[in-house]
Amino acid sequence: MTNPTQIMQVAGDLTSWVEDILPPVAVLERCRRFAEGDSRLDRLVIGRSQQNVDIEAYRFGTSARHVLLYAFPDPGEAVGGTTILSLIKGLLEGHAFLSSLDVTWHFIPCLNFDDQPEKGQVLASVFRTPSAREVDWCVDNPRPETRALLEYARAIRPIFTYPLHDEFHCGESVPLYFVTAGTLPSALLRSLVSVAAAFGFAVAQEGCEPKVIDMAFTPDFPKSTFSHLARHGLVLMGEVSQQRGIPSCNLVSAQLAFGLIALQYMQSLPCDKPVTRLPMPRPVPTFCGQFVTLRPPDPAADAGDYFEMNRDPDMHTWTGNRVLTSVDEAQAELERFAAMDDISTWMIVDNPTGRVVGRFFLCLEDRDGVRVVGEGNRIAKPYWRKGHNREARAILFRYAFSELCADVIETSVWAGNINSVKSIETHGFRFHHEERKWNDKYAQEMALRVYVMTRQEWEYKEAKGKFPQ
Numbered sequence: 001m002t003n004p005t006q007i008m009q010v011a012g013d014l015t016s017w018v019e020d021i022l023p024p025v026a027v028l029e030r031c032r033r034f035a036e037g038d039s040r041l042d043r044l045v046i047g048r049s050q051q052n053v054d055i056e057a058y059r060f061g062t063s064a065r066h067v068l069l070y071a072f073p074d075p076g077e078a079v080g081g082t083t084i085l086s087l088i089k090g091l092l093e094g095h096a097f098l099s100s101l102d103v104t105w106h107f108i109p110c111l112n113f114d115d116q117p118e119k120g121q122v123l124a125s126v127f128r129t130p131s132a133r134e135v136d137w138c139v140d141n142p143r144p145e146t147r148a149l150l151e152y153a154r155a156i157r158p159i160f161t162y163p164l165h166d167e168f169h170c171g172e173s174v175p176l177y178f179v180t181a182g183t184l185p186s187a188l189l190r191s192l193v194s195v196a197a198a199f200g201f202a203v204a205q206e207g208c209e210p211k212v213i214d215m216a217f218t219p220d221f222p223k224s225t226f227s228h229l230a231r232h233g234l235v236l237m238g239e240v241s242q243q244r245g246i247p248s249c250n251l252v253s254a255q256l257a258f259g260l261i262a263l264q265y266m267q268s269l270p271c272d273k274p275v276t277r278l279p280m281p282r283p284v285p286t287f288c289g290q291f292v293t294l295r296p297p298d299p300a301a302d303a304g305d306y307f308e309m310n311r312d313p314d315m316h317t318w319t320g321n322r323v324l325t326s327v328d329e330a331q332a333e334l335e336r337f338a339a340m341d342d343i344s345t346w347m348i349v350d351n352p353t354g355r356v357v358g359r360f361f362l363c364l365e366d367r368d369g370v371r372v373v374g375e376g377n378r379i380a381k382p383y384w385r386k387g388h389n390r391e392a393r394a395i396l397f398r399y400a401f402s403e404l405c406a407d408v409i410e411t412s413v414w415a416g417n418i419n420s421v422k423s424i425e426t427h428g429f430r431f432h433h434e435e436r437k438w439n440d441k442y443a444q445e446m447a448l449r450v451y452v453m454t455r456q457e458w459e460y461k462e463a464k465g466k467f468p469q
C-alpha cells in the first residue's frame with residue numbers, strides 16, 4: 001500500500017503543470033481536447049442542464065470497479081475542475097501510480113454549469129443563496145443535473161464517489177474539514193488529516209478530533225444525492241479553502257491526494273460498504289485448536305504458503321480475488337490485511353504440518369445499535385471438508401459472541417457457489433434473504449444469499465450440541 005507521503009508525491013507530480021485554478025469553460029475545453037486526441041478517453045453527454053447545456057462525462061479504463069468524481073457542484077466551487085484535468089492528464093500519460101489502481105474513472109468536469117459566475121468564463125467568489133435548489137443535494141423535485149448525476153451513478157455503482165465541493169468559492173480562509181455520508185473509518189481519516197497538514201492546511205477541530213461532518217446525521221439526508229451515492233460505496237469530500245501562504249496548486253494537490261487515499265482505502269477492503277465499521281481489538285489474539293491454529297499474519301514468513309494456496313484457480317471462482325502472481329504480491333496482500341484496523345485477519349495453520357492452509361477474517365459493524373459481525377474465509381482445496389473450517393469457525397464465533405459482544409454473525413455467499421452454500425448451512429447459519437448485488441468478477445448483478453446466526457441460536461448450540469431446528 002502506498003503511504004500518505006508517497007501519495008502526496010504522486011499528487012505533486014500530477015499537478016506539476018498547474019499554475020492556477022481554471023474556470024469551467026477552460027476546464028471543459030481541455031477535457032474535449034484530451035478526448036479528441038486520445039480514443040481511450042470517452043466523452044459522453046449524460047443529460048442537459050436546466051438551461052439546456054450538455055452535461056458532459058468522461059470515462060477512462062475498463063475495470064469493473066468504478067470511481068466517480070464531479071466538479072463545480074455549486075457556484076464557484078472551482079478546485080475540482082483542475083483536479084479532474086490533472087487526473088485525466090496523468091491517466092493519458094500513463095502515470096505509474098494511476099495505472100496501478102484497477103478502476104474505471106468517471107469524471108463530470110462541470111455538474112452545475114448554469115449557476116457558475118459569468119457563464120463559466122471566469123472564477124469569482126460567490127455566496128450561496130439559501131433558497132437555491134442545490135444540484136448536489138435535493139432529490140425531491142430534482143433539477144435535471146441532479147437526475148443526470150444519479151442516473152449515471154446508478155449505472156456504474158461507484159465504489160467511491162468524490163463530489164468536489166470546496167470552500168474556495170467564498171474567498172475566505174476557512175480551516176479545512178471533511179464531509180462524508182456515513183462514518184469515516186478512523187484509519188482513513190488519520191491519513192487524510194496527515195496529508196492536509198503536510199500540504200500546510202489548518203485543519204478544523206471539533207473537541208480534540210478533526211472536524212468531519214457526517215451528512216447521514218442531517219434530517220433530510222434520505223432525500224439527498226449523497227444518500228443515493230452512499231448506497232454504492234464511500235462518499236467523501238475534503239473542503240479546501242484559500243488559506244494564507246498556500247499556493248493555488250496546493251489546493252488542487254491536496255484535493256487530489258485525498259481522493260487517491262480514499263480510493264486506495266476502498267480498494268483495500270473486501271466489500272464495498274465500510275461505512276459503519278467499528279475498530280477491531282488489537283493485538284489480534286492467537287487460538288490453538290485440535291486441527292488448526294489461528295494466528296495473525298506474519299506477512300514475510302507466511303507469503304510462501306499463502307502464495308501456494310492461492311495458486312489454485314478453483315479458489316477464486318467465486319471470490320473477488322485473483323491468483324497472486326508472485327510471493328512478493330502475496331506478502332503485500334498480507335501486509336495490507338495486517339494493517340487494517342477494522343478487520344482482523346487470521347491465518348489458518350494446519351497443526352500437523354504447520355503450514356498455512358487458509359485465512360479467516362472478522363469485522364464488526366454497529367447497525368442501529370445491533371452489533372453485527374461479518375465473517376469470511378478461504379481455505380485451500382485439499383483441506384475442504386476435513387474439519388479445519390468447522391473448527392476455525394467454532395473458535396472465532398466463540399470469540400465474536402464473547403469478546404466482540406456480537407448480537408448476530410452475518411455471512412453472505414453468491415447463490416451459485418454451491419459448495420459454500422452447503423458449508424454455511426451445515427455450520428448452523430440460517431438463510432435470511434437474497435439480494436441482487438454487483439459481482440466484480442463476472443461484471444454483472446447476481447444473486448447473493450445472506451445468512452445469519454444470532455447469539456441465541458449460538459448459545460442453544462453451545463448448550464445442546466446442535467442448532468435449534
Ligand SMILES: [Zn+2]
Pocket residue numbers: 073074077165166
Ligand atoms: Zn458545495
